[in-house]
Amino acid sequence: MTEAFIYDxxxxxxxxxxxxxxxxxxxSLRLSAGVLDALKTRNNLEGxxxxxxxxxxxxxxxxxxxxxxxxxxxxxxxxxxxxxxxINRFCASGLEAVNLAANQVKGGAGAAYIAGGVEMMGxxxxxxxxxxxxxxxxxxxxxxxxxxxxxxxxxxxxxxxxREQADALAVESQRRAALAWAEGRFDKSVVPVRDRNGLTILxxxxxxRPETDMQSLGALKASFREMGEIMPGFDQVAxxxxxxxxxxxxxxxxxxxxxxxDGAAGVLIxxxxxxxxxxxxxxxxxxxxxxxxTDPTIMLTGPVPVTEKILKDTGMSxxxxxxxxxxxxxxxxxxxxxxxxxxxxxxVNPNGGSIALGHPLGATGAIILxxxxxxxxxxxxxxxxxxxxxxxxxxxxxxxxxx
Numbered sequence: 345m346t347e348a349f350i351y352d353x354x355x356x357x358x359x360x361x362x363x364x365x366x367x368x369x370x371x372s373l374r375l376s377a378g379v380l381d382a383l384k385t386r387n388n389l390e391g392x393x394x395x396x397x398x399x400x401x402x403x404x405x406x407x408x409x410x411x412x413x414x415x416x417x418x419x420x421x422x423x424x425x426x427x428x429x430x431i432n433r434f435c436a437s438g439l440e441a442v443n444l445a446a447n448q449v450k451g452g453a454g455a456a457y458i459a460g461g462v463e464m465m466g467x468x469x470x471x472x473x474x475x476x477x478x479x480x481x482x483x484x485x486x487x488x489x490x491x492x493x494x495x496x497x498x499x500x501x502x503x504x505x506x507r508e509q510a511d512a513l514a515v516e517s518q519r520r521a522a523l524a525w526a527e528g529r530f531d532k533s534v535v536p537v538r539d540r541n542g543l544t545i546l547x548x549x550x551x552x553r554p555e556t557d558m559q560s561l562g563a564l565k566a567s568f569r570e571m572g573e574i575m576p577g578f579d580q581v582a583x584x585x586x587x588x589x590x591x592x593x594x595x596x597x598x599x600x601x602x603x604x605x606d607g608a609a610g611v612l613i614x615x616x617x618x619x620x621x622x623x624x625x626x627x628x629x630x631x632x633x634x635x636x637x638t639d640p641t642i643m644l645t646g647p648v649p650v651t652e653k654i655l656k657d658t659g660m661s662x663x664x665x666x667x668x669x670x671x672x673x674x675x676x677x678x679x680x681x682x683x684x685x686x687x688x689x690x691x692v693n694p695n696g697g698s699i700a701l702g703h704p705l706g707a708t709g710a711i712i713l714x715x716x717x718x719x720x721x722x723x724x725x726x727x728x729x730x731x732x733x734x735x736x737x738x739x740x741x742x743x744x745x746x747x
Contacts, residue, residue, distance in 0.1 A: 346615050348446040349626035350744065351456075352387055353714030354379060354535050355609035358549045358702040361465035366546040367537060367606040372401065372408045372464045375537065376416035379610040382535045383458055384421055387612055387624060392425040394612075395454025398445050399430055400437025400461030401706030402735075405473040408464065408706075416462075432706075433635070435673060436732045436740035437461050438609060439709025443633035443742055445613045450630075455621075456614030461706035464606045470705065477640065477736045488585040488641045490578040492735060493568035493596055495643035496674035498582055500595045502642070503680050507595035510675035511561040514600035514699045516689075517672060521696025522554035529695055529722060533714050551603045551702040566594035567601070585641045600675040605702025609710035628717050631727070631743040632658040638737040644677050646739020647731040648684045654729070654741045662687065665743070666725035669712040671732040672697035681731075694719055708732065713742060720746050 356375060359367030367375065376399060383389065399413035413428030433440040438461030445457035476483050483489075490498075499505065524530060525548065536547035572579040572592055579592045619626050634654035638646045647670055655661060662685045670681045670692055682692055695715055698708060709732055716728040731741040 345450050346452055348449040348613055348615065348630045349619065349747065350611060350628045350630065350717060351614055351619060351624045351626055352383060352612040353717055354382055354533050355707070355711045355714055356537050356607050357534055357546045358551055358605040358607040358704060359546050360551055361604035361606050363466065365466050365606060366550055368466045370537060370545065372412060372462050372468065373415055373419050375464065375608045376412065376462045377419035378537060379460065379535065379608045380416055380420035380422055380458065383610050383612050388622065389422070392423045393622065394426055394456045394458050395448070396457050397426060397428045398441040398457060398459045399428060400432065400441040400709070401430065401463055402432060402434045402437055403463070403468050403470055403473050404430065404432055406468050408468045433738065433740060434735040435671065435705050436709050436734045436738065437706040438711065439713060439730060439732060439740050439742055440635065442611050442613065442710055442713060443740070446630040446633060449613055449615050455618040456612065458610055458612055460608065460610035460710040462608035463704040463706040465604045465704060466606050488581050490582050490641060491568065491571065492643060493601070494572050494578045494582060494592070495641065496596050496676045497568055497572065497592050497594045498586065498642050499644060499676040499680055501589055501593045502586070503683060505676050505679045509679055510595050510600040511558055513675045513678060514561060515556055515558060517693065517696045517700040518552065518554050518556045520694060521552050521700035524695035525549070529718065533718055549701050551605050552700050556599065561599040564597040564599050567597045569594035582641060596674050596676065600699060602673050602698035602703035605704050607702070607704035607707045607711065609707045609714060611710050611713065626747050628744040628746050631745050633742050635740045636738065638739060640737035643735065643737045644673060644733035645680065646733045646737070647677065647681045650739030650741045651685070651729065651731055654743055658743060660743070665727055665729045666691070667694065667716060667719055667728040668692045669716040669728065669730040671703065671708055671712060672699040673703060673733050675699065677733050709740065713744070717744060
């Protein structure tokens with residue numbers, strides 16, 4: 345089978361996902377087209393040189409509806425002969441776009457692809473598309489649906505994770521992200537967002553709160569306690585599925601959960617012949633990809649079973665992986681991952697994660713893969729794994745190896 349390589353990986357800065365966020369006036373279309381243009385310029389992609397653009401976003405309604413991928417191609421400087429495919433695997437959409445592209449290359453269906461995603465959470469509200477798992481009682485009641493924050497608190501309760509642990513992880517995420525920016529670790533991959541006159545709108549992640557400490561987090565109220573405990577509450581729904589839990593410990597709040605932000609990211613993937621033909625040096629080989637379904641009530645445990653699956657599929661062990669990017673949707677997701685695999689904290693999200701930098705749903709998977717690659721190169725390490733939990737109970741993962 346043909347091998348698939350990563351030739352480039354870029355992202356925009358992440359803007360606060362609200363009306364006063366720097367990217368609020370930029371549409372999903374324009375932000376996506378800007379990423380495509382940057383990949384074209386950086387890699388001299390003239391003509392119909394990529395087979396397809398595969399683009400993920402989680403809320404496919406309004407300006408993010410239709411086939412946003414094709415619209416972004418037409419709005420960019422890419423050749424109009426290049427088609428576009430929009431996909432949705434909720435929070436893992438950006439990573440799944442990369443995985444689909446890599447597997448197309450491996451199967452011989454084209455020499456190169458651009459893959460990634462976008463989410464403008466300040467413009468297109470999460471959940472505004474009306475997901476059946478949440479709004480259709482014939483499914484939601486049968487599967488014991490609860491909101492994701494409750495799911496995160498169930499994980500904490502089920503696996504004995506404390507609020508102190510969650511807050512400590514959040515403080516460390518902020519510290520690592522601030523250090524990464526101070527040391528220029530994101531410089532290679534972050535492409536500034538500019539207006540039509542070439543003036544910079546945003547060139548740095550703006551959600552970070554580096555002053556965060558344990559005391560400030562300790563003053564915050566648990567965000568999901570009220571919706572969980574007020575009768576009839578979602579805690580009671582969860583306990584119908586998990587009757588052994590006498591109560592749900594509510595440990596998550598805005599400070600130890602992922603931030604609502606705007607952003608986009610793109611990855612250029614191709615075979616060896618593509619690189620030779622265009623004078624491009626591959627940065628990493630995609631060793632394996634995986635996806636899995638999990639219990640839809642606890643919902644966010646996917647990174648553990650999907651990592652077990654990808655390791656089995658590739659014949660690798662957890663000790664073969666040098667670095668991990670585990671999306672910080674909620675602190676308990678990462679804490680459970682480290683607990684399950686006995687992974688040292690310094691090998692997981694060394695440059696901070698979505699708690700500090702924000703989680704633009706459809707883009708995050710591509711973002712963390714690029715961050716992983718940059719860190720492997722910076723530290724001289726060889727192999728990394730990126731993984732995300734996914735709404736309604738799924739997980740996705742990718743293993744890359746530097747070349």
